[in-house]
Every structure is written in structure tokens, then in C-alpha cells.
Amino acid sequence: MIEYGYIMKRITIITTGGTIGSELSRGALRPTADISGLLTTATGQGAPDAEYRFIPLMNKLSENMTGGGTVRIVRAAMDALEKSDGVILTHGTDTLEYTAAALSYAFGLSCPPVVLASAVLPPSHPHSDAPVCLAACAAVAASDMRGVFACFASGERVTVSRASRLLPYLPYSGERFTLGAPFAYVTGNAVLPCPDYSERPDELPPADISALALPSDVLPVLPVPSCALPSPDGKRAVAFISFHSGTLPTARADFADYCRHCLERGVKLYAVCSSPSVLYESAEALSGLGITVLPRMTPASALTRLRLGLDLRLSLGGDILCD
Numbered sequence: 370m371i372e373y374g375y376i377m378k379r380i381t382i383i384t385t386g387g388t389i390g391s392e393l394s395r396g397a398l399r400p401t402a403d404i405s406g407l408l409t410t411a412t413g414q415g416a417p418d419a420e421y422r423f424i425p426l427m428n429k430l431s432e433n434m435t436g437g438g439t440v441r442i443v444r445a446a447m448d449a450l451e452k453s454d455g456v457i458l459t460h461g462t463d464t465l466e467y468t469a470a471a472l473s474y475a476f477g478l479s480c481p482p483v484v485l486a487s488a489v490l491p492p493s494h495p496h497s498d499a500p501v502c503l504a505a506c507a508a509v510a511a512s513d514m515r516g517v518f519a520c521f522a523s524g525e526r527v528t529v530s531r532a533s534r535l536l537p538y539l540p541y542s543g544e545r546f547t548l549g550a551p552f553a554y555v556t557g558n559a560v561l562p563c564p565d566y567s568e569r570p571d572e573l574p575p576a577d578i579s580a581l582a583l584p585s586d587v588l589p590v591l592p593v594p595s596c597a598l599p600s601p602d603g604k605r606a607v608a609f610i611s612f613h614s615g616t617l618p619t620a621r622a623d624f625a626d627y628c629r630h631c632l633e634r635g636v637k638l639y640a641v642c643s644s645p646s647v648l649y650e651s652a653e654a655l656s657g658l659g660i661t662v663l664p665r666m667t668p669a670s671a672l673t674r675l676r677l678g679l680d681l682r683l684s685l686g687g688d689i690l691c692d
Contacts, residue, residue: 376635378419378511382408382454385442386429387461388500389488391403398491404459404499406490409629410417412457415507415558426447431461431468434495436498436581439468443475443578446483455510457503462487462538462545466669469532471521473670473686474576474677478516478568484509485519485532489543498543505529505555512560517686518552521545528556531568533670533688548667549690573685580677587675589641589668592618598627606637606675609660610668615647619654628658639663641671665690 384390386400394401407421412421426445427438442458449456458498460468465487472483486506488499495591498521505520505527517532530547538545550565586605601607611617617640618624631638638660643652643664655662663671663681674681683689 378416378454379422379452380412380416380419380455380507380510381422381424381453382412382457382459383424383426383442383445383449383458384408385431385438385461387431387459387465387487388491389459389502390428390487391430391491392493393491398430402492404492405684406494406499408503408674409502409667412507414500415498415504415555416511417558419507419511420508422449422453430459430463431465434468436583436585439471440582442468442580443471443597446472447475448484450481453481454486455512457484457486457506457510459486459503462489464665465519465533466537466670467673469517469548470534470667470670470673470686470688471578471581472517473531473533473688474673474679475578476517477571477573477575477686480516482510482512482514483517483532484529487519487521492554501525501527504558506526508555508558510561514560520555525556529553529555529560531687533686534667534690535669536667539668548665568687569684569689569691571681572686576677576679576685578677581673583600585676588671589672592619592621592624598623600626601631601634601636604636606639607631608639608641608672608675610641611643614649616649616651617643617644617655617660619651619658625658627659632659637661638677639671640685643667 391398392402484506490497492499503523528551530551534548536546588604591610639661
């Protein structure tokens, strides 16, 4: 008779700063907190039987993240997975969706779990969401789930989302939403799949994300009223971030002139967060202005895709929402 022994999961925790690694110092939150004790306690609650390894990679607020920093994080996660069954990355909330998109494209849907942890309130705050979020991340990292995820705590319940589907936090709040349904929920250390979640399989191989460290040749533009449209000179593409209804101001003379100016200079135009199914007349006019409507994906994923030159029709990392 063959006896099978218990195999302990090996989890690597990589810290990068952010609110989850900040403390109040000289009147401001600074990413200088020693969170080793919090990590040990919280992850021990989420996956008490796992073996943990800690890597302090960087210590910055995520609003200061650069493309080079993102590439460094992705490469650290790749190296960690060579010796781990799962990886937890702590990260600030402000630009988390961009790092999440890069990780999603670097790994796709088939890798062992890589999960992002963040916090709206610092660990020293009595109502901080950091301990619950980290415990949930440990449960995900120790699970048999595949791909890249992000956890967000609301009370004792934690939402687990595909990292490629993160929308920005609402300003002045701790509310973050995703494109489509979340992937799962965590209660205690139980990971419960969401029955409404659906995704396309990977249609592209994992991408080389090293180009993100280079100066960007893609210009994101939100064409709000009464604001000048930025010069596209030196750019390969302009990505218009549409309004919530999937529209852009196609009847505005300055917008139409801007589109013509871009096309005359060989700059490609894209509409992000629109859809061919949008019924407004302004959306009907997009193609006439030379604007290509991207598949339904988040702004962070769309901008990252354009930077990496990925095929815009094919899904990777669960990023394109199923129609």
C-alpha cells in the first residue's frame, strides 16, 4: 500500500509599500511600516498550514509607481513562483489595476495563484482592512485556483476578482468595482466561487511585459468639456477613455478636428470602455472619425494591451468580458 503524505503549501509574500505598508509619521502616511508581524498573523489565519517566505521588494506609495517598477514586480513574482505554490503581492490602491493588468498578461490563466493585497486604511488604524484582506489572500494563494487575482475586504467578507478586470477606486472612497461579476468570495478561510462569473480561455500566450519599462507611446485621453486635448506628437496611438455610457463627444468640432489631426500624423485612435452595442448617436459616429472600438475590458487592461502590442481581439488573463 502506498501512503501519501501531506504536502505543505509554500507561499512567497512580496511587499512593495502602499497604504497596506504605511504608518503615520510627521503628519502624513508614509510607506515605512514594519508589517512582518501583521503578515505572520493574518496569513496564518488564512492558510495556517502553509510555509511562508517574505521578500521586501520596494517601499513606495503606488501613485509613484513607474513602468520600470511594474516590470520589477512582475519579474519578482516570476522568480518567486519557481520556488512557491503561490505568491502574495502587497501593493498600494491608486495604481494597483495597472500592475494587476501587467501580471495578468505576464502569467495568463494557467499559473499557480498570484494574488494582490491592498488596504484602504493603514494597518495601525483600528478599522484597517489589511488583516482580513491578507488572510483572504493567503487562502487564495494556498488554493488550487489558477491565474492572477486581487482581494478586497468589506467587513469580514472579501471579494476575489480577476486581476485583469479591476476598475479604479471611486474618488474619496474605499469602493472598487470590477468589470463583470467577481471571481469568488472568501469567508473565514473558505474560498467560494461566484456562480455568475464567466470568462474566455486564454487565446494568446503569456506576454513579454518588458516594454512597460520604456517611455510610453500611447496617450490616454479623457475628453472632458472645457479642457484642451493634449498633443499627440510623438505618440503611436491615442486611447480615448469613454464616458460611463460608452460614448465620446463626436459632435464637438474640436474633438473631430483632433481626430483628423491624429490620423493625418499616422496616430491610431481607440475607444476604451465603449462597445458596438452602445445605442447613442455619438457612438455611431466613432468609426467615421477613424476610432476603433476595443472589446469590453478595463481602461488599465486596454492601455497595457496597447503598450504591449497584443492582439486586441483575443483574450488573455480573463481580460475581455464575455458578451
